[in-house]
Amino acid sequence: MFFKKMDNGSLPQKVDYNLDAHLITGKQTKKKKIIEWAVTILGWVIILGFLGYIAYGNIALHNGWEVRSFLFLNEDTIHQVNKYYYILFIILLISILVFIVWKNYNKKKYGSYHRREFRPAVGTDEIAEKFGLTKEQVVEMQTQRVTILEKNIIPKDMGIGNK
Template sequence: MIIQSEKKTKRKIFEAVTTAIGWIFLVLFLFMLGSHLEWKINRNIYALSLVNSSIIILVTVIVIIISFLVLTLWGIYNKRRFGKLFRRSFPIPTEIEEIADYYSLSTIEVLQLQQKNYVER
């Protein structure tokens, strides 16, 4: 069985927006972290001085607590919503003939490609 599916446009847009927001958050977080840290070279030893270290610790603790709550609630939701489903059955393995037919190759070529460590395009 060869599985090939097309994603819906709404899903593609949602994934792109979510990914963009994640990258923006990461870049802003690293920028803010970098702005709070000052690296100084002192006798070949890097000394890290923190500006308002108590605020950094407080924000870190708040982010950890919020992350823990969100992941816990998400897990509870998934358990209630999808816990009753049993989807652990796997499809039957794809035969070499099916792969050869799908890619318009001979079975010998498919076997050779499967044995290669590097496939040229």
């Protein structure tokens, strides 16, 4: 639910939010939509056909069956793709090894410095002072699930309280 504050000082009122009005809707002709769908379906058929042929070829080669050619796909294509997968697997292992070595190097060289520093936790006194509230109001706001404000408490210098 979205709420907006009424100018007359009343409680926030529910606002109907039409999501369709804010989505980008393309005004394509029917011809363009049909071409878009046809190209998308053709692309998926080619991708899934290639993956299916590679899977079939690997199973056929493993079991000693004959691998039939299909368009530009043949047994050499399967061997080539398997070679690429092998090379990519080796690159993946080398990358993992480099990251592990780099992590251990950084931990050994810089881990003893303990340079991470965090700001101290903000207390209710600071929050009350910044927003011009009492400490009791801040504690109440932190414990309540829903808080209805009578006026905007965000200071103008924070940038978002101007509206």
